[in-house]
Every structure is written in C-alpha cells, then in structure tokens.
Amino acid sequence: MGAATVYLLEWRYEFIRLLRSPGFAIPSLTFPAAFYVLFALVMSMGGGSRGGMATYLLASYGVFGVMGPGLFGFGVGVAIERSQGLMLLKFASPMPHRAYFLSKVLMSVTFSALIVASLFVLATTFGGVTLEVGQGMLLASILLLGAVPFCALGLAIGSWANGQAAAPIVNLVYLPMAALSGLWFPLRVMPESLQTLAWVLPPFHLNQLATKTIGMDDGHSIYIHIGALIFYTAAFLWIAAVGLRREKALSTAQVA
Amino acid sequence: MQNPNIIELSQVSKRYGAQLAVDDLSLALRAGEVSAILxxxxxxxxxxxxxxxxxxRPTEGAITVLGGEPGNPQVRQRTGAMLQVSGLPETLKVSELLHLFQSYYRKPLQKDEVVELxxxxxxxxxxxxHLSGGEKQRIMFALSICGDPELLFLDEPTVGMDVGTRHRFWEVVRQLASGGRAVVLTTHYLEEADALADRVVVINNGQLVADGTPAEIKAEVPSGKVRCRTTLDTARISTLPGVGYVRREGGMVTISTSEPEDLVRALLQADADLTELEVSKADLSQAFLHLTDQAPTKLEAA
Known part of the structure; x- marks a missing residue:
C-alpha cells in the first residue's frame, strides 16, 4: 500500500472512532449550534440590532466550537492512548510517527468544519446574517486554521495527564478560557482586570481575528494576534515534547 | 546448519541516571527459534x-536487528510486536483495526491468513x-503478525488467556517459528518458556545469568529439592553438598541442591533425629529461582 494510504486511513479511523463516541460527538457537534440558536436567534429576537448580534456570535461561537475537537478529541485521545500503551505500540510499528499526530490534527479540523458549517447555515438561514462570499470564506478559514493551536494545547495536556485525568482537566481549561476570552459575553461588560487577563488567553486572539473579518473586533493589529497564536502553538508543542520524553520508551518519538 | 542471527547485542548497557538497567549484555538470537527472555x-x-x-537507545554498546539499526523503517517493516497494551480504540471494529495496522506494511500477510492464525x-x-480479555489478546496477536514479520516480539502475550486459548496460541507461535521466523518472548509464566521456547535467556539485575535450551538451564542448576524437619542450623546446612538456597518455615527446612543423593546422605549423618524427609526434582521454575536468587514466595507475589 502507498505511504499516503496510512495517513488517509489514520485520519478516517480517527474520525470514525470519535463520531461513534457519543460523549465526544454530541457535545462538540451540537453545543455550539445549540448556544447559537439560544443566544443569537431566540434571545435576541425583537432587539434592534438582531443581524449584528447574530453576526458577532457566528464568529465567537465559531471560535468556541473549534476549540473542542483539539482539546477533547485530540488531547484526551492522546492521554488515553498513551496510558493504554497504544501510542507505544504504534510507534513501534512501521507507521510514520508524523501520521499519528497529523491524523489527529486533520480529525480536529474535520470536526471543526462540521461545527462551522452548522453555524453558517443557522446564521444565514435564520439569523438574517449576510456575508460577502470572500468575507465568509475568510472567516471560515480563520476558524479552521484556528483549530490548530487548540490541537497543540490538547497535545500538551494529553502528554502530561493520564487517561482518566485528561477529560476533567480539559473541562477545567475549556469553559473558563472560553468565557474569559469574551466568547460568550463581550469583554466590554467585564471588569477591566479581566479584560487585561484576556490578552494571555489564546481564544481571545483567535476571536479578535475572527471578528475582524466582520468589522467587529477591538481594532488591534492582526500581527499581534497571529504572533500570539503562533507563540502559543510553539510553546504547547514544546511542553508536549517534554511530557512525552518523560516516558522512557517514547524518548525516540518525534513530535510533529 | 546454524540459522543466521536476527538480533545481535554487543556489550549493551542502558543507564538511567545512577541506575544501570542493562549491564554489559551480549546476545545473539537466531531465526527459526523461539527465544524466551526470563x-x-x-x-x-x-x-x-x-x-x-x-x-x-542503548547508553553503550551496539545492537543490530535484521542486519540494520533497530527501529529504522526497513527493519520495522519486517518486525511485528505484541506489547502490553491495555486497550485499543473502543469504538472501532476488529476488522477496522486490522485494516489500519495492515496499511502500515508494504507486504502484509493476507487478511484471511491473519484471521485464521x-x-x-x-x-x-x-x-x-465488546470483547473479553482473552479476545482482546487475540486481536493484539493478530495485529502483531498482520505485517508478515520475520521477527516477532511477544511481551507477556498470554496474560488473560484461558488454558485452551493459551495452548492454541503456543501452537501457532511454534508454527510461525518453524516457518523461519524469529520470535522473542518475554514472560513470567515459566511453564510457557519451558513449553514454547527453543532457548531461554535469563536476565537479572540487567545481566545475563544463563543462556541455553530449557533442558540446559535445568541441568545447570540444582536438580533437586530436599525438605525435612531438622535441628541443624542454616549455616551448617549451607556447607553440605551442592546446596543452593536454604529456607525455613517453622521446623521445616527446604534446601535446593545439585546433588540430592549426596545431600541426603550428609543430612542423615549430621542429624540422626531428622524426620519428614522429602526429595523432589526441580522444575524450570525452581531453576529460574536459583539463577536469579529469588525466594519463591517473592516471585509468586509478583
């Protein structure tokens, strides 16, 4: 079989594995859309700027949505497979090490695409959101690329936490980080200290990039936000590499 | 004709900080053999x-596997492994797991053959x-042979298998070895090494303690075990013919020896009041205990 087959099959089975896991598939695929229906479509009814709210929340719930697969699918998956010894078995096999990580990134982007698509359908069909084609494509691309830093964060957690601790840890990270990054309520309504804190959180930077495509960001330079996301991705990968190296037999593994 | 060497270790050491996990180990394992590492x-x-x-990677020394460096892609293509894995992705079907692992190999074994073996x-x-523990072990075995490997590593393979499955498993492993494959087995089941291996390599404290056929291992060490009730002290018993270890429980003493007849004669001479004398033959597990200098109770607890 060709070398590309390994990558495609790893990706496909990684996707199927999670699609068949209700504990992962149901919350990650439906929560962002459900929140969107509730807060963007139902609760903002009758408000004057309905289209504005629905547009803003398309971007910020999109960010919320693409955080999930990397953390819960990739991160928790790595923790479990590491604890079970499956990771070692795969690294001892002829599978290219890169295929292990790359397939999980592709799985996260695939789930993210489904989440983003569901939000776009809701927004344009029921929310009265109108975006130019180029604008919509740019927003979708930013969101899908934005899944990658959260894969790195998931890998960092999964490389240190054991299989049972990983999911609770991810939950502790995920929800507060989303809230404090202004994904649920705009940062302006929060105390100034929390607004400052948001600057150290990766979702804040992704949300700034996403909302910039619709002209609703805080107006900082995109290079700051892109730089911050690249920095965090590199830092998380480094933390992951250190974590994996603690395990003696994984010391020859190549991360990414 | 001697089969070619599949694995060669030459003065290999592995150090973790101050701890020496493997100490100057030299070893050559051949094709067509089941080698047990105990x-x-x-x-x-x-x-x-x-x-x-x-x-x-070893700290010192050199390892050659299938003529190449261990872990290089060409060598891995020709190697299969059954490691101690507590689980595989739970929502995937067995056929899907097999499909995935077969895709890693350029020339996998026919699917039907894997399924059959x-x-x-x-x-x-x-x-x-939805599989039982023994069924899961069979899947792990299927994944280890699905690439048609010339070299197969089996790490504690029969844990969780029932007796029938275990015997069938041994049969298949022997069949694979007789086809020219090399099998490297690590096991705690001494019965397994005795029944399955052509060769037994005993390691303790990172060093090679013994290396030979199961029969040779048995010949090298105390062939008998003597139990009796005696008032002789341990130090005195240790000086008697061929004595290995001496253990006491209550008034009963258990003594391992390479010369059971001479020992019995000496014991009776030294202690006229000796009672409850029993003499038995050592099995591989006793041989193993002697070589690694461990008390049997300790091993059973492991």
Missing part, C-alpha cells in the same frame, strides 16, 4: 526488548469495547 520484575527484560525494537473469524464485526 527474569524477575525490574531485571531489565523490557528495557532490553525496547532497545531491540528501537524504542530506546489468530482465530478471530467471529470477532471481525465486533467493536473492541
């Missing part, structure tokens, strides 16, 4: 096997989560 927990078995698989016909459509 040793108590922490003896360096797993570290040795992980180095042979290229998962760990591992005895997993009826499990193919089941999800991994």
């Amino acid at each position: 040793g108590p927990n922490g003896a360096g078995k797993t570290t040795s096997v992980h180095m042979m698989m290229g998962l760990l 591992a005895g997993i016909e009826k499990l193919m459509g089941r999800r991994f989560a």
